Amino acid sequence: MNQASLYQRANQVQRHDAKLILDEYANILQWRADGQDTLLDVGSGSGNVLMDFVHPLLPKDYSQLVGTDISSKMVGYANKCYHLYERTKFRVLDIGCQQLPAELQGRFDHVTSFYCLHWVQNLRVALGNIYELLRPEGGDCLLVFLASNPVYEVYKRLHSNPKWSSYMQDVDQYISPLHYSADPVEKFCQLISDAGFTYHNVELRSEVFVYEGVRTLKDNVKAICPFLERIPSEMHEEFLNDFVAIVISMNLQEGGNSEDEQRFISSYKLIVAYARKSPDFVRTTLNINSAIKSIKNIK
Numbered sequence: 001m002n003q004a005s006l007y008q009r010a011n012q013v014q015r016h017d018a019k020l021i022l023d024e025y026a027n028i029l030q031w032r033a034d035g036q037d038t039l040l041d042v043g044s045g046s047g048n049v050l051m052d053f054v055h056p057l058l059p060k061d062y063s064q065l066v067g068t069d070i071s072s073k074m075v076g077y078a079n080k081c082y083h084l085y086e087r088t089k090f091r092v093l094d095i096g097c098q099q100l101p102a103e104l105q106g107r108f109d110h111v112t113s114f115y116c117l118h119w120v121q122n123l124r125v126a127l128g129n130i131y132e133l134l135r136p137e138g139g140d141c142l143l144v145f146l147a148s149n150p151v152y153e154v155y156k157r158l159h160s161n162p163k164w165s166s167y168m169q170d171v172d173q174y175i176s177p178l179h180y181s182a183d184p185v186e187k188f189c190q191l192i193s194d195a196g197f198t199y200h201n202v203e204l205r206s207e208v209f210v211y212e213g214v215r216t217l218k219d220n221v222k223a224i225c226p227f228l229e230r231i232p233s234e235m236h237e238e239f240l241n242d243f244v245a246i247v248i249s250m251n252l253q254e255g256g257n258s259e260d261e262q263r264f265i266s267s268y269k270l271i272v273a274y275a276r277k278s279p280d281f282v283r284t285t286l287n288i289n290s291a292i293k294s295i296k297n298i299k
């Protein structure tokens with residue numbers, strides 16, 4: 001997904017969920033006593049969720065706000081929109097990369113991420129990187145992403161149609177890594193602990209969003225669908241019509257005879273994870289204590 005202005009106009013669900021969760025977590029985030037917080041956001045996209053909902057929570061004298069995204073188009077767009085904000089910048093970062101840029105390592109008090117991690121297949125690497133972005137003195141993160149969504153079943157069915165299959169060979173790369181998990185909370189808790197986080201709270205929320213009218217659904221699909229940019233533009237409307245037909249065949253549509261009156265019901269599950277990194281000296285003490293315990297048990 002590279003079309004920043006399109007995304008900015010059709011991200012009501014993403015905005016709704018980010019606001020809901022930030023209202024709840026604003027006071028749980030561990031703000032610094034001196035008010036000089038640094039915060040990095042992972043997968044900021046066009047930047048409006050970060051600037052509309054996270055930026056107002058920062059202390060007035062915050063030190064640095066860094067929005068990041070794998071897409072240079074998204075980063076360029078966000079930098080253009082928000083260049084007047086002091087101590088704020090957007091830069092390219094793949095959170096699934098093997099080596100973080102040295103200048104980002106251990107620099108942040110907080111890492112946030114909204115609606116991004118379901119795009120990242122290797123959550124283990126991503127969480128390791130999020131841990132490394134936080135300061136050695138400690139910090140915390142708030143991560144919100146899709147565990148499951150009916151859109152993935154629609155993708156699978158479109159992929160099985162010979163008309164679209166050649167454009168969707170890698171469909172599995174675009175399905176949330178937790179979509180088929182029998183216990184996504186348990187799976188993500190394990191990954192968070194393995195990354196080194198000492199305290200964490202992971203919840204799975206069941207949400208419903210209703211898309212009012214065919215046009216609204218199609219605009220939302222266009223804003224995020226990774227396959228459209230591979231499909232010739234004269235076939236886009238046909239692809240979107242096939243998408244809507246599958247949604248109807250899945251009984252996710254109700255009401256109305258006209259396209260405007262039809263409503264499309266999306267029931268999905270969100271992972272909301274909050275985790276804290278302990279200061280280095282606490283971790284060293286904990287490790288020594290558990291080593292002593294193991295030695296005592298051996299004796």
Ligand SMILES: C[S@@+](CC[C@H](N)C(=O)[O-])C[C@H]1O[C@@H](n2cnc3c(N)ncnc32)[C@H](O)[C@@H]1O
Nearest residue numbers: 043044045049069070071094095114115116119
């Ligand atoms: C649905 S948008 C979310 C944007 C914004 N956080 C919001 O809530 O509106 C997902 C963003 O994640 C980005 N993304 C996907 N994979 C990524 C990765 N490996 N590293 C960083 N960003 C990634 C996409 O380019 C896209 O801009």
Ligand SMILES: CC(C)=CCC/C(C)=C/CC/C(C)=C/C(=O)O
Nearest residue numbers: 115150151220221224264265266
């Ligand atoms: C009724 C139905 C199948 C709706 C799907 C709507 C839709 C466009 C979901 C997108 C989910 C997603 C991957 C969002 C994102 O990453 O921002």
